[in-house]
Amino acid sequence: MKELFSPNARPRRVVFTTMVAAQIMLLLLLWAFYPMQMLPSLGAVLRALSELTTSQGLIPELWASMTTALQSLAVATGLALLISYLTALPFFRPIAYAASKMRYLTLTGLTFFMAILLSSGHEVKLTVLIFATTVYLVTGMTSVILTTTQEEMDHARTLGMSEWRSFWEVVVLGKLDDMLEVVRQNFAIIWTMITLVETLYQSEGGIGLLLYKQNRYLHLDGVVAIQLVILATGALQDYLFGLLRRVFFPYSELTTAR
Amino acid sequence: MTPYFYKAPVLTLEGISMTFEGEVILRDINAQVLDVCRPDMNQGQVVGFYGRSGMGKSVLCRILAGLMAPTTGRVLVGEQQEPVTPGAVGFVQQRYPLFNHRTLHDNLLVAASRKYAPEEAQQQTETYLERFQLTAHRKKYPAHLSGGQRQRAAIAQQLLCSDHLILLDEPFSGLDVAMIGEVKKIILEVTTMDELNTVVIVSHDIATTTALCDRLWLLGYERDTNGQLIPGATITADHQYNLAEMGLAWHENVEAEPEFARFVEHIKDEIRM
């Protein structure tokens, strides 16, 4: 027990799992028996959840949002990788700098612009998401590239590798695992944006729209239920990304402190 | 006294100086390593390279490895005495960097593939794994290797793709006595592997390094006629020692000889100056 409160301790797996389970139980019990004023009761939320699933198509809506999110993430990752790798060439450095600063643009203003440029709502939605995600990813990815040390580059050069080959070996291959980590961390941003964009382009539905409706009709239990679903999806995604990392980059866990 | 004679130069430093933003770090360095020959054996060269911290040893190493162009002068390497290019000289940096995303085997293979055709590269990799006692760890990633294993791997990697010349930056720092013995064995092995093999050791462990060397370079400052220090470190002619000539090279247990102890003390005094 004592080790749960000592810094950097490594409790046994069973102990730790039991602790987490107990904490969750406690939270649920508190919620079930001492309903707070602002939060609907556990029972109400569960009822709303089943109602949403059966009659409002929560699952397909979630799926629709998820595919849109993944689609934008895939394109944005490709774009961001390209932009960040191109910073090796001085000519392209201003682009990465500019892209990274575009984080400060507001989504609403951006949507307005895209709406003028593009015809279909779906395109606007995707473009906005891709754009916004790309700028965040570029920021994270360029900072990963900047962690490259003289020592690492010299090492590749002393093996007789050309500048390009050294870059490929040290920066591209050597830091792919860190890039995946950047993507994982920024995936959450897509979810915040997607709910917003979906309310602006309502024709295609999505979990954001569902959430918006629940909000409008003041179905607090429904709102909490959807938020929980999004939270669970996010947790699952994080887990899957962790899994991907372990499978494809078995070496990357080795260096981090545990 | 061991019979020996010299053949062609294998490494030449010609008027090297280095200035960073007006600050002179290195000044007019001229030095040469000749291929030393001993009858009936492959005898490579070992050069010890000393100097106080901050004098510019790392800068000179990077210049020797072709990673940095000097402000003036040039470095010539090999039998052909060609100007150095990156990759021509193996350079084992202080913290023994390896590719962390590749297994030990792949680290060596990627180096071997720089020089050999695929099949030959595979074969050379196996040979080096065996020779450096790394075969058991071939599937491990660098993060899982001990310091000594990393160092051996880094040396093997550089040997696999460079031609005869290899620079070791602080190979003895942070090692225990047994490990130092291991590294010494590896250096001896490298220098007896091929007649032309030349190892330059940058170290603060003067006794250990001197015991391995047949030539010593001391980086230091010169004083002008008024006794003022001249900016920029250099290797003056009397700071280039030929240990073979002094009868201190290639002795089995040279560290026990009084002559050797006196010489090491002399070197230490020179460094303190």
Ligand SMILES: Nc1ncnc2c1ncn2[C@@H]1O[C@H](COP(=O)(O)OP(=O)(O)O)[C@@H](O)[C@H]1O
């Ligand atoms: N790229 C550089 N730009 C400017 N100054 C440098 C650079 N590299 C090294 N120096 C300077 O050269 C001097 C020698 O450094 P270094 O070679 O690292 O010393 P040593 O390896 O002998 O301890 C230091 O004063 C350092 O500030």
